[in-house]
Amino acid sequence: MRIKRAVDQNSTDILSLLMKVNLPTEGVTENIDNFFIIHNNNTIFGSIGIEIYGDVGLMRSLAILPSLQGRGYGMNLVNTLENYAKEKGLKKLYLLTDTAEEFFKKLNYKVIPREKANPKIKESVEFAKLCSSSPLLEKDL
Numbered sequence: 001m002r003i004k005r006a007v008d009q010n011s012t013d014i015l016s017l018l019m020k021v022n023l024p025t026e027g028v029t030e031n032i033d034n035f036f037i038i039h040n041n042n043t044i045f046g047s048i049g050i051e052i053y054g055d056v057g058l059m060r061s062l063a064i065l066p067s068l069q070g071r072g073y074g075m076n077l078v079n080t081l082e083n084y085a086k087e088k089g090l091k092k093l094y095l096l097t098d099t100a101e102e103f104f105k106k107l108n109y110k111v112i113p114r115e116k117a118n119p120k121i122k123e124s125v126e127f128a129k130l131c132s133s134s135p136l137l138e139k140d141l
């Protein structure tokens with residue numbers, strides 16, 4: 001099992017994984033440079049990405065293949081993404097989730113009212129359209 005930055009050629013496998021766990025696929029290909037994958041001999045079984053808006057980021061597309069969930073891989077991917085965001089000088093991460101609020105609370109993310117989101121996050125497709133009523137969580141880095 002290894003975590004690495006995604007490259008263009010990984011897009012198809014990431015999209016297929018996201019479809020398997022019912023997560024939005026819009027915007028992944030365009031933003032592939034800010035994605036990480038977890039893989040074994042290049043077979044992808046996990047993904048995570050970030051959309052960067054100035055000094056804040058919107059975490060998205062966290063997915064682990066159902067048969068491999070519950071082994072700590074999800075947490076490993078979040079840790080990797082947080083370190084990447086810190087290296088890029090981001091001050092805060094946001095995410096929207098209908099399915100994994102408790103998972104993120106274990107990692108010190110806090111639910112905040114959607115109207116308190118950074119204005120740049122509010123303009124993202126995920127906030128405005130794809131997850132337009134999902135709970136919003138944030139964490140200071």
Ligand SMILES: CC(C)(COP(=O)(O)OP(=O)(O)OC[C@H]1O[C@@H](n2cnc3c(N)ncnc32)[C@H](O)[C@@H]1OP(=O)(O)O)[C@@H](O)C(=O)NCCC(=O)NCCS
Binds near residue numbers: 063064068074076106
């Ligand atoms: C959410 C997800 C990424 C977690 O990945 P994972 O590898 O299964 O999680 P981990 O093994 O790292 O779990 C760590 C802890 O969180 C818990 N956990 C995992 N998924 C959870 C969930 N959806 N809700 C609540 N708790 C969860 C685990 O039980 C574990 O708890 P423990 O440390 O007390 O034993 C994975 O379940 C998944 O891909 N789900 C479908 C897609 C999804 O909902 N993505 C989130 C979109 S924002």
